[in-house]
Amino acid sequence: MLDRVSAALYRRRVAVLWVSAVTLVLAWTGGLGVEHRLVHGGFSDPGAQSARAARLVAERFPSAGDDLVLLLRGTTDVDSPEMTSLGTALTRRAAHTPGVRAATSYWTAQRAPSLRSRDGSVGLVTLSLSGDEDDRAKTADRVVPDIRRHAQGLTVLAAGPAQVQSEVGRRTAHDLLLAEAIAAPITLVLLLLVFGGAVAATLPLVIALLSVLVSRAVLNALAGAVPISVYSMNSTTSLGLGLAIDYSLFILARFREELRAGATVQEALGPTVRRAGRTVAFSALTVALSLVALLVFPQFFLRSFAYGGIAVVLSAAAGAVLVLPALLAVLGHRVDRYDVFVRLRGPARRTAGPAAAPEAGRWYRFATAVMRRPVLYGGGVVVLLAVLASPFTRVASGLFDDRSLPASSQVHRATQLLRDRFDADALGTVPVVVQGVGRDRVQNLEPYARALSAVPDVRQVSAAPGRYAAGLRVRGAGPAAAALVDGDSTLLLVVSSVEQNSSAGTRLVGRLREVAPPAGATVSVGGRAAEVEDSTSAIARATPAAIGIVVGSSLVLLFLFTGSVLMPVKALVLNTLSLSATFGAMVFVFQEGHLSFLVGSPPHTGTLDATIPILTFCVAFGLSMDYEVFLLSRIRERYLCTGDNTESVAFGLQHTGRIITAAAVLVAAVLFVFAVSGVTLLKLLGVGLALAVVLDATLVRAVLVPSFMRLAGRANWWAPGPLRRLHDRIGLREDA
CATH class of the missing domain: 3.30.70 (Alpha-Beta Plaits)
Structure with a gap:
């Protein structure tokens, strides 16, 4: 079937590109204004006891609410007539602001000691706000500037959950633009280094643009029906760019390999779509199913990542499998024009296809060396990953608060003053x-x-x-x-x-x-403590189902892809090792503060946001399956021709090692750019995913996979009779 698809893409290449251009315009139009429809919050369980308590307090005891806390400081004591008059007037003004349920202050609550600083220089105004988290943040945006305009020389600082959400929203939007501005030139240079030619380097950017715009349009459409977190925009942009690079690199590498083997452009598209295209589609399915697991959680922060992530994965895969081959059909050999750097070259001579003699390239020699001493190399990497993972045993869960912002931020300084x-x-x-x-x-x-x-x-x-x-x-x-x-x-x-x-x-x-x-x-x-407890409990209850979805779908899909029982289990074990090491590093740096200068010295609270490990697990697991499928596709292709397990592993690593490494460097660079963010949550997610990608593409794919497959030998490809017959009927095979 895929041969017919590649033939159709070649014949109708111009029509495909016109349809793609129209889709691009429609997606851009459909995504307009999406940033204004995304909402704050989504970290708590709306059905939990703490959420019920918050609703009851807001509805029945608004004077006890502290969604927004204003700290007023003047040149005199808070008990002076001047401060009393001004504090009372500002409290009344705040109370009559739309969106404010009630306002209480030191000057209107019988001078309660809890509303006065111990030195008497600062008085508090506490506001209960109506609506959900997003409504309260928007109310804070209006109230705080208004109070400051009428403060008559007083210093007004703002704290409280609504102000935290407000400032996080502003910084998130700013950091997204900053990250894109930094990532764009870095990515372009890396693409030129990897692809060699300026024409080839721009192709992944075209696919990335298409996938990001489509996902923005999807998010915009969904925002009218369900709450979508503001953080989903950041994930959509970085994941879309990363996956577009991944998939485009794999398609381009195979197309170039076929051209250099002497094929015509039309002939080269056949195996490119049939083999590389099938692998990309299969990889995208595994990533999408990993993200589906996020839908079992009650927090819409996590669910938003699933919506945006699934949309961007599927659109990136469709772009790489359908649009990119049409572009290659038009460009042909011109895809290598305007060389800027030395290209990532494949074999220069014409080969006889997959069954040709093994190549003694660097990756081939490296894989062979590892497989000579699989216990030494594999065991050493396992020990290293175990050491990296050990801090995760000390993980303490929390939720983001003012300390997720830089110490220089206004709301952080205000809350620290309260403490x-x-x-x-x-x-x-x-x-x-x-x-x-x-x-x-x-x-x-x-x-x-x-x-x-x-x-x-x-x-x-x-x-x-x-x-x-x-x-x-x-x-x-x-x-x-x-x-x-x-x-x-x-x-x-x-x-x-x-x-x-x-x-x-x-x-x-x-x-x-x-x-x-x-x-x-x-x-x-x-x-707040009850919210943390309920949120972490909700995550703990839903995690087994999420893991079941990720593990179950991966086992089934990898079996359908390889026909092996052992290969899927091996992939799960190795992915778990690399992810555990990532989680350990996250605890070591972000929770405990060691080596934090490497990521901009973010404030550490002794806790790790409860949502990030599960989010990292689902996203990074899907990305690691990308590399697993890329590698196994070439290993299996060779094994079906030769029946030699050891040589097939070396052959597979030779043909994908450079591609996987290049893709990982590009994806990690895109993700690590978020280390510049002033919001610790974004910094943690970006750095965590970047580290997971690097560990997986290097230690796991280059060392652990060859070591394991050498030790397992022919058992790598074993399956019991009934499963083997099932795979013969419905399996997804590279040799088909």
Whole structure:
């Protein structure tokens, strides 16, 4: 069938290019304005207990909300008449801003000590905002500049989740443009180095442009039905460019190889589409199925990567298999015009096809040397990867906060000021909503409040009956107690002595949830630590299903591709080794701060964002399967001709080693550019994926694969009779 496809592409090459041009224009039009339809947030589980608590607090106790925190500092003490007048006026102004549910400040809340810095120089205004995370971020964009314009000489700093989301959104958009500006010239130079000719170097960029624009149009269409994260744009751009380079390089390398073997342009397109094109299509399917696994998670941050990633993978593959051959049919031998650097050359003489004598190139000799001592080389790499993976045993999960931004950012400085100069109430308050205990039963809360106050790491508990500490009532109900009751719901404010976004914070949430609630009542524990706990728990619950999708689809597809039972298992084991090493490096650098100067010295909090390892797993696993399929396609092609396992491995590495290495360098360069981002989340994802690609393309493909296949010998290609017959009927074979 693919022979007919290649023949059709040659005959209709001009028509294919016209259709591609129209598609490009339609995709560009369909993607216009997509950046304005993407939303903030998506890191938490919307069905979790913490999310329910947040909704109840926003709806019934808005005065307790702290979506946006304004720090006001003047030239006088916060208790001075001047500051009192101005602080009160600014609080009232903020309260009447659209999107603000309630505004509370030091000057309107009976001068609560928790809203005043210990030195008396800074007072707080806390705002509860309406809407979802994206709405709250947009409200913060309006409120903060307005307050600053009317602050009459006061210094106004902004903190809180809404301000973090707002600043992250701005920096993400800025960093995307910066990364593209840096990546473009680097990528162009690397493409010229790899492809040699200026004409050939531009072809992957054409395919990348097509895939990115199509994926943007898809995201724009989906944004009208489901929330799409702002981060998906970054992934779409980098993944689209990387995969377009991968697939284009493989197609171009095969086309050039056929031309240099003496084939005409039409003759060269046949094996290019039949063999390289099939491999690209198969590789894209494995990547897409790896990304499908992200759809099992409740966080739309992860789901957004699946939407954008699947779209860009399939469009990159379609461009490489359909559009690129049409371009090659038009260009023919002119694809090598305008040589700038020494080309990545294949065999110069005409060969007799795949069954020709082995070539003694550098990669062939390297593979042969590895296979002479497979235990030594393979064992050494396994030990190295195990050492790199060992820090992952110390992983501590969290979610991004202000410290995901540079220490110089305004919201980071404001939040650090809260940590340094305010009591723990300012950042360490955990809201606990009790439903079923209304105003008429408020005294029934006392035993529960006492029990909460006796939990380790709890400083005090404020409830309608009074204030509690260490299991004792230390103060009776004050004037603010009435605001803690609404209908059949009551709010308790638990002040902790530990950082919310930390392991200690999540342990505290677990202990609070273990306290028996009042009879007939339902309790919802909220706050940042609860959100972290619930999000990591949701990820943990969904991870087995995600791994099952990735592993199961890879096993099936690799069996259909190779007809072997051992090959898919080998691929899974080796991919797991390289990914474990990547995760260990991420913990070592980003969580613990070692060698962080290599990636711009990002702030480290002692935790790793819970969403990144699973996202890295799905994306990097798919990319590593790309290289696995590229290598196995040539090994199997040779093995079917010779039946010599060892020679086939060396032959396969000789014909793909340079291609895989070049592709990995290009993809890693595109991804590593995100190390310049000021948002640690993007930096972590880009650097993590770049490292995974480099480890896989070098240590795994060049050393572990030859070592393993040499030790396994003919067992590499074994399958039981029923499976072998199944593969004969439905298998995807390179020799077909």
